[in-house]
Amino acid sequence: MAAPPHFTGSLGYPPSSPSPRSHLHCLSPCNRAIKVSMSQNQSYWTCVTQKIEDQLKQLIPVRPPLLVYEPMHHLVFTARRTMAPALCVATCELVGGQQPISPNQALVVASALHLVQAALFTHEQLPLTDRPIPSNPETLTHHHAFAAGVELLTGDGILSFVYELLGRSDDPAGGNSERLLRVIIEIARAMGSEGMVDGQYRKMLCSVLGSEELCDVGWVDHVCEKKEGRLYACGAACGAILGGGSEEEIEKLRNYGLYVGKIHGLMLYYHNNRTGGEEKGFTDLVERCTSLALKELEGFNQGMVQTLSSLVRASFWDKSVYASCKYICGKEGGRIQSSQHF
């Protein structure tokens, strides 16, 4: 998938340019990789996302009873990926928190963030009797591997597992329960009726009404803010909370996450729905969000900031990054989401 014109050059962080050695390693989720070859920011994100993927595989194995874990495994690993989980690990490391959290707690919360996304994504694809049939059948690319009832219940099962997982990750000896409860509130709010669920509702409303006036750039902006924006903001804030960041740091990183999520959501929408004529609107939006995002990183350690800020730079959208991360775009990179699945 090529980056849209705007994202090549002006905002560019050339893929070939070496970035400084990352300082993001206090949680050491990828220690070996960082020490040996962490010469590019890209390597950091690839490494963290791989660690999260490994953690998810441990958490959601295919095991008996198969009627429970087979659909759960399938839906978790076919759901669209985002960078929100990796952002959680990164902000935890950014604020420098090593104690009193356990080394894996940020990875657990990162996994929980993907599970929430997977459950809501699954519910979004359910064939309900009153959902509109797409005018262009080619856009109906989502394959349902299981009956709708099974996918519905599996989504509910994944959601319950999220909170069980978070609760279980508490280490009473670590005195970290209050921080974990705060993370639970953050995730519940990000997912809830004024967060991602609201974004899904607004999106559905546009699908049903289909009015061009309703579904303009402003509408896309709102949906992206509620869906990807709230998810990324939550990931960034949770990482900072776990890492023991100050209230100011938590809020700045939450804002950073919100803008990054909006940009990623807008990019996804742009790639799946380019109808021409709206490029300027999207470009302006992304530029504004990028500028606001980078502003939120002021004051943090510059070495760390370079890796964090690579998320909003053009090089991140390079196909090779997509492919290596296996994130954002789902499976093996490339165009996988139809407009029905934005």
Add this chain to the structure above:
Amino acid sequence: MAAPPHFTGSLGYPPSSPSPRSHLHCLSPCNRAIKVSMSQNQSYWTCVTQKIEDQLKQLIPVRPPLLVYEPMHHLVFTARRTMAPALCVATCELVGGQQPISPNQALVVASALHLVQAALFTHEQLPLTDRPIPSNPETLTHHHAFAAGVELLTGDGILSFVYELLGRSDDPAGGNSERLLRVIIEIARAMGSEGMVDGQYRKMLCSVLGSEELCDVGWVDHVCEKKEGRLYACGAACGAILGGGSEEEIEKLRNYGLYVGKIHGLMLYYHNNRTGGEEKGFTDLVERCTSLALKELEGFNQGMVQTLSSLVRASFWDKSVYASCKYICGKEGGRIQSSQHF
């Protein structure tokens, strides 16, 4: 709704017989009522359920944005009620715990239990494209006040609110965070893929396959254990955890809840699906569960046990109790659930 033959007499706790003054008042959710007229166990349950209802009304008001809170309010208050929330308050009082929980924490957790039930109940009624159409249209009594997509998303919204609510109920000064995290795990597990969601799956399987062999008394037993059984067991265990009960007390009350839930589930199914010929099977099951339930209460303070044990006695099934509690059977008592909604 008249009680089935078995429940009149042999297991009977005549509605007119006065029971000892309840000792269940340490949380004082209904202090005034208990002091003035708590002469019957029924009054205790009516009072506690009313307190929970009041709490829910405060938590889920109809307020802007109406597109979020109107369906949420509607679905929470039209969902089938159970006695699991009241059981949570009662077991908290039973183990005598007054500190360090805040006076309202058991009521908050009780409300959360109803919200979980409401969200899953909402999802269970969703019109999915591959759900079977009932052979008898008269059994299709469920009225959908909102579009299926809205009801789906509202269910997700309610679930996220549950965990936000639980997290928010923490009082850092009370040093109760670890207990609350344990409650969160209990609720997530009870709801999850090996709990209520599994029960819903088994039920759906029977609806789809429709085999009489598959859907026999043993199947009903399994479904009731997973759905109502796990919900009530969770309610009873959560109350005991919040009240500071010992591990032994928590496990005994969890088992008690499991049997009470199964009995209530079986009763509901019996009332909605009496086809004759299976009465003996149900009677045996309920008798066995009742006996096992009462055994779990041995060793607790006898004054308290009488109120607790009234939940498995015949008088509880008297129509007047149904009507006054507005519980179990939904709105104003009477037969409200079709076989589709068991």
